[in-house]
Amino acid sequence: MKRHIQSWVRSTALGLGLLAMASGAALAQTYPTGPIRILIGFGPGTSADILARLVAKHIEQKFGQPVVVENRPGNSSMIAAETVARAPKDGYTLFMATVANTLNPAVNGTAFNLGKDMEPVALLGVVPNMLVAHPSVAAANVQELVALAKAKPDSLTFGTSGASTASHLAAELFNAKAGTKILAVHYQGGSSQAVTDLLAGRITLMFNVAATLAPHVKQGSLKPLGMAQPKRAGVMPDVPTMAEQGMPGFDTGIWIGLMAPAGTPKEIVEKLAAGTSEALTTESVRTALNAQGIDPLGGTPAEFAAFIREDIDKWVAVLKSAGLNK
Numbered sequence: 001m002k003r004h005i006q007s008w009v010r011s012t013a014l015g016l017g018l019l020a021m022a023s024g025a026a027l028a029q030t031y032p033t034g035p036i037r038i039l040i041g042f043g044p045g046t047s048a049d050i051l052a053r054l055v056a057k058h059i060e061q062k063f064g065q066p067v068v069v070e071n072r073p074g075n076s077s078m079i080a081a082e083t084v085a086r087a088p089k090d091g092y093t094l095f096m097a098t099v100a101n102t103l104n105p106a107v108n109g110t111a112f113n114l115g116k117d118m119e120p121v122a123l124l125g126v127v128p129n130m131l132v133a134h135p136s137v138a139a140a141n142v143q144e145l146v147a148l149a150k151a152k153p154d155s156l157t158f159g160t161s162g163a164s165t166a167s168h169l170a171a172e173l174f175n176a177k178a179g180t181k182i183l184a185v186h187y188q189g190g191s192s193q194a195v196t197d198l199l200a201g202r203i204t205l206m207f208n209v210a211a212t213l214a215p216h217v218k219q220g221s222l223k224p225l226g227m228a229q230p231k232r233a234g235v236m237p238d239v240p241t242m243a244e245q246g247m248p249g250f251d252t253g254i255w256i257g258l259m260a261p262a263g264t265p266k267e268i269v270e271k272l273a274a275g276t277s278e279a280l281t282t283e284s285v286r287t288a289l290n291a292q293g294i295d296p297l298g299g300t301p302a303e304f305a306a307f308i309r310e311d312i313d314k315w316v317a318v319l320k321s322a323g324l325n326k
Contacts, residue, residue, distance in 0.1 A: 031091055031268050035066040038258070039084050040096045041077020047127045048077075048256050050292050052096045055124060055258070058279035059272075076104045078112065085117045087261050091268035094121070095259045099166060102308060106315040107164045107324070115312060118259040120304035121269055122276045125294045127254040128233035129170060130210040131242070132222040134201045142226045142245035145205075149180040158184045159194035159203040164324055167191065169315060170207035170228060170252035172322040177247050198222065207252060210235050211293025229253035235293040255297070255311075257304055273301050 038056055042048050049071060056067040072080040077100050087093035097114060105112045131142070137156070139145040149156055158171035163186050171184050185203050187194040195212070197203050199221055206213075210233050216222040217236065226242040227233050229251050242250035258276055260269060279285050280296040289296050299307075319325035 031271060032063050032065045034092065035068055036063075036092050036094065038067065038069050038094045038096055039080040040069060040071050041073055041075075041080035041098075041100070043071055043073050047125075047254065047292065047294055048096050048098050051125050051256050051289065051294060054285050054288055055276050055279045058282065058285065059275045062275050062278070076100045078104060078110075081114070081118070082112065084259070085112075085261055089119075089261045089263040089265070091260055091264055091272060093261065094272070097257050097259045099253075099255050099311065102311045103166060103169065103315050106312060106319055109325070113312070114259070115305060115308045117262055119262050119264045119269055120301050120308060121258040121260055122273045122301065123255060123257040123297045123299050123304040123307055124276060124280065125256050125289060125296050126229060127256070127294055128210040128235060129166075129207050129228040129252045129254065130213055130233070130236065130239065131170075131174070131205065131207050131225045131228060132198070132213050132217065133225055134198055134204050135220070135223050136201055137204050137223065139225065140223070141240075142242060142247060145225055146178045146180060149178065149182050153181055154183075156182045156205055157203045158182050159191075159198050159206040160184050160186050161191045161194065162186050162188055164319075166252065166254065167194075167207050169318050169322075171205075172324070173250065173252060173314075173318050174207075174247075176318060176321045177250060209254070209293070210239075214293070226250075229295075231295070233293075234290050234295050251314075253295075255307075256294075257307075269301050 038052050040048050040052050052069050056069050060067040077098060081095055081101050084093055084095035095118065101114045133139065139148045160168035160171060168184055175182055191208050194206060195208065198206050199216065207228060213222060214236055217224045224239045226245055227239050228242055230241065230243060232241055277298045280298045286296055
């Protein structure tokens with residue numbers, strides 16, 4: 001009797017599994033049958049907003065259904081993230097995630113985990129981050145900067161957009177990898193005042209968006225030392241990466257990716273991933289992104305999931321090393 005029960009349980013489980021697979025495949029074939037929403041945790045005109053609207057337009061044309069982009073700024077985009085995490089798992093409510101959604105939970109010690117509470121769809125692009133120095137700094141590259149920082153530890157300062165922001169943690173990642181103790185000087189309300197003080201020589205170093213710094217570099221007002229991402233940036237292709245200069249794994253670019261609520265059927269996720277990846281290959285999208293200083297990326301949901309896990313681990317380690325973790 002026991003064997004019969006075990007056999008029935010196995011058969012039932014197998015049947016339910018096959019039914020779920022068939023149901024998911026059927027959903028993917030008809031999906032979408034109505035409007036899709038993409039929520040963004042930042043305002044109009046931001047890099048995430050620009051990328052979302054370019055991808056949305058392509059998906060709309062491909063799937064034949066409206067794709068509405070909604071800006072819901074607040075709490076460093078966590079309000080929008082949590083809204084989508086609680087949405088139905090049907091592929092009709094999506095989220096444009098950024099590094100803020102791995103960084104902020106790590107900084108604040110919240111229970112939200114992007115890799116578990118959301119379903120990765122595709123890593124779409126990155127806004128390159130660049131390390132620059134005031135021309136007075138006697139270093140032409142990363143190796144020389146490390147040597148200078150160790151020889152004259154009190155002569156250098158990193159300007160940041162505030163304590164525990166991306167620019168601050170990029171500086172702390174540099175200190176951790178280089179074995180230096182360059183002091184961070186925090187500015188409130190964004191990076192504009194920090195850039196102003198860097199140009200004036202009141203601070204000496206800064207990690208910031210490459211597209212923002214590029215005009216100053218071209219004018220000779222700032223010295224480029226390294227691109228803080230694995231590949232060279234389209235906006236300044238002549239600037240070598242930190243990895244090329246002896247700092248492997250140094251990646252503090254502002255990544256942007258599409259996500260769905262956790263538990264969204266795999267077939268729908270893969271259909272969305274294929275559509276967004278296709279968008280990134282079109283000349284019109286790539287040209288528009290290049291004009292905004294955004295490098296297109298792409299990849300599979302599994303690759304994006306692995307990237308998120310690595311990003312979370314990286315920031316948790318940096319916070320711990322700098323004594324900033326909660």
